[in-house]
Amino acid sequence: MGTRAVYTFNDGDDRFHVYKHWDGYPLGAALFFMKAIPYAWGGKRFEAGDFAAAFISGNKPEGGGDVYLTKGPNAHCDLEYVYELYQNKLGGLMIKAYHMDWDGETDKTSKKRFFNGSLVSFVMEHGDDEAKQKADEHWNLSPKAAA
Numbered sequence: 001m002g003t004r005a006v007y008t009f010n011d012g013d014d015r016f017h018v019y020k021h022w023d024g025y026p027l028g029a030a031l032f033f034m035k036a037i038p039y040a041w042g043g044k045r046f047e048a049g050d051f052a053a054a055f056i057s058g059n060k061p062e063g064g065g066d067v068y069l070t071k072g073p074n075a076h077c078d079l080e081y082v083y084e085l086y087q088n089k090l091g092g093l094m095i096k097a098y099h100m101d102w103d104g105e106t107d108k109t110s111k112k113r114f115f116n117g118s119l120v121s122f123v124m125e126h127g128d129d130e131a132k133q134k135a136d137e138h139w140n141l142s143p144k145a146a147a
Helices: 026-039 048-059 119-126 129-139
Strands: 005-010 015-020 067-070 081-087 093-103 108-118
Touching: 005 026, 005 048, 015 048, 026 048, 026 081, 026 093, 026 119, 026 129, 048 067, 093 119, 108 119, 119 129
Parallel strands: 005 081
Antiparallel strands: 005 015, 015 067, 081 093, 093 108
16 A cells, blocks of 8 residues: 655745655655755756656656646545645755544544654655765765865
């Protein structure tokens, strides 16, 4: 069974939503965000529509399926996670991450935020080695040895 998630990209003017059926837990999400960055203006600027398209481009599996545009989290009753990516006033990419708890008997969902901070902090806290390596390469996190 998939770990379903909706990823919202918000630039203050526009909001775009992407549904991903598999691996929406934080470990997967960290890698999915990092796979999107090379397709999103090289990570140099943030536009919601562009980053939503980059997210799909970086994560769409061969053969299709799994990841696609959606109307938003409310279009899905059985999500496990919701992530919102936006840019702060200083230009940093920020994430609000929520765990969804769906009660199948009453068909009600509660939303609990478990992360609110920078994308780099999210990746370093929740990502696997591949995601952390991509973050290090993108943001030059590790000091390089002098030649």
